[in-house]
Structures are given as C-alpha cells and as structure tokens.
Amino acid sequence: MVGTNLKAETFSLMDKRTNLESEMNTIIDRLSQPGGPGLSGNLLDSEGFPRADFDIPSIRADRNRLSVLRNDHKDLTEKINQNIEVLHSGKKTDHISSSPTINTGSNSSMIMSSSSMDVDIKAANVPFAFVDEISESCPAAEDGLQLGDQIVSFGSVDSRDNLLQRLAAEAQTNRDHPVTVVVLRQGALVDLKIVPRQWQGRGLLGCHFQLL
Template identity: 30%
Template sequence: MAELMNEKERIEAELSAYSSVLTSQGVTMDTSLTTFDGYPRDDIDVAQIRTTRARIIHLRNDHKEVMKQLEKGLHAHFEALQNAQDSSTTPNGATTQLSQRSLPTQNAITETPFAKVNSVAPGSPADQAGLKAGDVIRSFGTVNWVNHERLTKVGEVVQQNEGRAVVVKIVRQNESGLGIRELSVSLIPRRNWGGRGLLGCHLVPIHRHPNAI
C-alpha cells in the first residue's frame, strides 16, 4: 500500500508538471493545433504539445491502473481488519471486542480531507455557497481523497458543471475555536460574477495518509 501511494503521488506530480506545460502554451488536451484551413498553428509549439499530450494520456492510464490496485488493497485491508475483529479471541476462547475507533471504514478513507480553502473572493460563487477560508474539503462532487489527483479532478468537475450545483462536503472549526462542524454546501460554478475563475476561491492540497485518520 505504501508503494502504491508513493507511485500515485509520483504520477500525479508528473501529470501536474505536464499540465503546466500545456497551460503555459495556452492550450488544453482538446485545443486544436491547426488553423481553420488545416495548417499547423505557428503561435504555439505544436511538436511539444503533441509530445506532452501523449505523455499525459500515458500517465493517466498508469494512474488509473494504480488506483485500481490501490482500491483492491483498501478492500483487502478492511476485510482483514473485519476478519480480525470477528475472529479475535482471548487465550480462554472468549471473543475480544476490538475498538471500533481503531478500525477505520472505507467511507472514512474516502472522506479524508484532501484540500483546504485558502481564500474566498467576496461575492464569488464560493462565497455565495458559504465557503470560508480555513474550511477543509472532504469531497467535491465525485472527487475525494482517493481520486483528487492533486486537485486536477476538482478542476475537471468545475468545468463540467458550469451553471450546475455541485455538493461540497467540508469540515469547519467552530468560531469558539473548540470543536468542528461537518457541513455540505451547494456550489454553482459560473462566469461573469465579477472576478476570475468559476469559483472565486483558492484551494491548496492537504497531504495526508489514510492511517492518520
């Protein structure tokens, strides 16, 4: 599991680097590299972009395979814990009740916070949804700790759901500073709200291993 996690982080780091190459050229994976009459564009490095896109596709396939292996590992891990709980006995044959707190559920793994809200612009979609700086995100639509890919998946969900509500599960510290609250907010990505981006907030990744729950 540790090796799989390291490989996942390595692939995501490389994906992020190659995505930055495309961003620096002002293109995406789907941007046309030819002019309207079929000639290669002369305002971008077409050869570099093609090579970068090919590498991104390769890395995405690798990432998908690693995630499959990681998911299998998680299932096996939880099954082993459950079996240990069911069959654990004392020397005299009495069943030992293991602490439920020591047996994290798969749901607890997927809802491990993976990002933090660093800032929220006034009047933005994030502000109107109720997000605040300091909130930590447990899920953003279908994105969670297992599949967020250094927040790349969050960007994809935002682009795919412009004008539509996305449920975001967050954890927020109480104003008193004592205790936390678990909240769900409905966030609608949109343009023309008066600022940059579709959300109007800045997210930063949280690096945390599931064993730290």
C-alpha cells in the same frame, strides 16, 4: 505478516501515484498557460495548417505523455482499491474471531488499534476526477479550486458513478450554498468550500472535470 506486507505495498503504490500526479500537474500547467493550447485545443489554424505560434511536436508529446500517465494512474488506483478491500476484509475476519466480550479493557485496546489502521488505510483518499479546465474569476476559481486539482469528494459525490450528472445535480441542488469539496493538490489534501452560483460565464462553477 501478509497483512503487513500488503499494507506496505499499498503505501508504496500510493507514493508512486503521488509521483504520477506531480508529473501530470506539471504537464497540465505547461499546456494550460495563458495563450497555450490547453489539453485538447486545436493545433491547426483556420486554413488547416499547423499553427506557427505553437511548438506542436512538444505539445503532442506532452498530451501523449499525459494520456499514458492517466492510464497508469487509473491502474494504480484500482490496485490500491483492491488492496484496501483485502485489508478491510482481513480486519473484519479478525473481529469475528476475536472475543465477543467487548466491554473489557483489552478488547477496547484491540478496537482502538484496529481503528488506527482504518485511519491509515482511509488516508488513501482516492480521487475520481481532476480539474482540466477552469475559467478565471469563475465561482470555483474564486473559492479556491485550481487547475489540476484532483477531486476526492464534492458534496455527496464521492465516486465515478454517473459522475457528470451527479456533479451537475449537486451544484444545482446547492446553488448559492457552500459545498464541501476535498481535493488532492501536490500530494496534499485540501478542504474547500465552493458556492455554486450564477456568474457571467456558463454553468454554476465555471470549470470542467475529467475522469481519472
């Protein structure tokens, strides 16, 4: 019963996170429109005065809201990860206490049922970064990556550890070769093949990742 409740709680948290992601994407799209201020662009002119062509109060409100959403997203993701670890730990205990004769039909059914739960839990596909800047006609954009996409995996990179260094190394190692990239876009997983390559701009991808 405890496991069932924890699983239900986990999926509820995942739904909340999806709603946060949707609002984050809306704000990112609004700030990143052509001619817009971007997520961190300067709001002052060359003389240090507020730019007259920007609605600065709205921009600041959007940026502040995005910061709050990012923190909430991080907290939700940590809670989801904790729940997943507990659920996986519970399944390991179940396996240890079950019959050791694994070749019977009943045991095979038990293993298949457990595998089904694994699929459900792994469907969390926790993103570790999102695209906060991307240049037009850059390799990443031409291969399907979009502003606001949340990175679940990038080649062999699937965690925050030394993220920027690992992403750069992954792109360099796979220069001119396709890299499998999984992103979360509007609540749905999207599989991409991105080829890091030389282009007229900087880097091999032409985009920037922000930690979640």
